[in-house]
Amino acid sequence: xxxxxxxxxxxxxxxxxxxxxxxxxxxxxxxxxxxxxxxxxxxxxxxxxxxxxxxxxxxxxxxxxxxxxxxxxxxxxxx
Ligand SMILES: [Zn+2]
Numbered sequence: 001x002x003x004x005x006x007x008x009x010x011x012x013x014x015x016x017x018x019x020x021x022x023x024x025x026x027x028x029x030x031x032x033x034x035x036x037x038x039x040x041x042x043x044x045x046x047x048x049x050x051x052x053x054x055x056x057x058x059x060x061x062x063x064x065x066x067x068x069x070x071x072x073x074x075x076x077x078x079x
Contacts, residue, residue, distance in 0.1 A: 005035040005065040007046065007072055014044060023047045034074045036063035041074040 010033075014026035026044040034041040041063070045052070048070050054062070061076040 005067070005072065007035070007044075007065075007067065007070075010035065017043075022049050023052070034063050034076070035072075036065050036074060037076075039076060042077050043075045045073040045075070047071050047073075 011026075013030045013032050014028055016024060017027045018025040024046045026046070028041050028043060031040045033039065045054075052071065052073070054060075054073065059078050061078070063074040063076070065072045065074075
């Protein structure tokens, strides 16, 4: 955790689903590889909040990365 990534490099390939000002949720419909683990992710959540609760009804693997003022969470659903 804590690796710095270049999110803007993949940002244009993602669909913005939600933007609350401090949290942006992106959907990956283009098979973009996770900058952390290299596997295609399902959703990317970018937040400037210091903490964030994640809720999901399905088992998920998550990868976490950060820039100086933003936290990125990439989700990988099983199956
Ligand atoms: Zn990943």
